[in-house]
Amino acid sequence: xxxxxxxxxxxxxxxxxxxxxxxxxxxxxxxxxxxxxxxxxxxxxxxxxxxxxxxxxxxxxxxxxxxxxxxxxxxxxxxxxxxxxxxxxxxxxxxxxxxxxxxxxxxxxxxxxxxxxxxxxxxxxxxxxxxxxxxxxx
Numbered sequence: 217x218x219x220x221x222x223x224x225x226x227x228x229x230x231x232x233x234x235x236x237x238x239x240x241x242x243x244x245x246x247x248x249x250x251x252x253x254x255x256x257x258x259x260x261x262x263x264x265x266x267x268x269x270x271x272x273x274x275x276x277x278x279x280x281x282x283x284x285x286x287x288x289x290x291x292x293x294x295x296x297x298x299x300x301x302x303x304x305x306x307x308x309x310x311x312x313x314x315x316x317x318x319x320x321x322x323x324x325x326x327x328x329x330x331x332x333x334x335x336x337x338x339x340x341x342x343x344x345x346x347x348x349x350x351x352x353x354x
Contacts, residue, residue, distance in 0.1 A: 237245050268275045291299070298306045341347060 233245065234242055271278070288296075294306075294309060298304060298309065302308060
């Protein structure tokens, strides 16, 4: 439920609650929050079980497209191609990864081409200072 909240955010929330509520009212607020979350979870579970009992086998037919959508949310373009076009066989991509040269060898110093960016700025430009011009690019 709180998978997107990390420990740092939880610590900030705890410190903010301690400052706002004070140490006297914080335990009561924590109990109220836990009770409310438990009640919401019970309502959701009850609604799900009620739908399952009223719809019967049609409930599973409703859940399947939602499960497919959830699966698609986490897929990358490479995994979509692997699953749907290559029937789960990713050996083609592994072979391509091994056949392609290293990007450092293609664009780096090993290819004879200069390293980019050619004009690296060590400091930000001053007010009304003109940026350097790359005569090879213009």
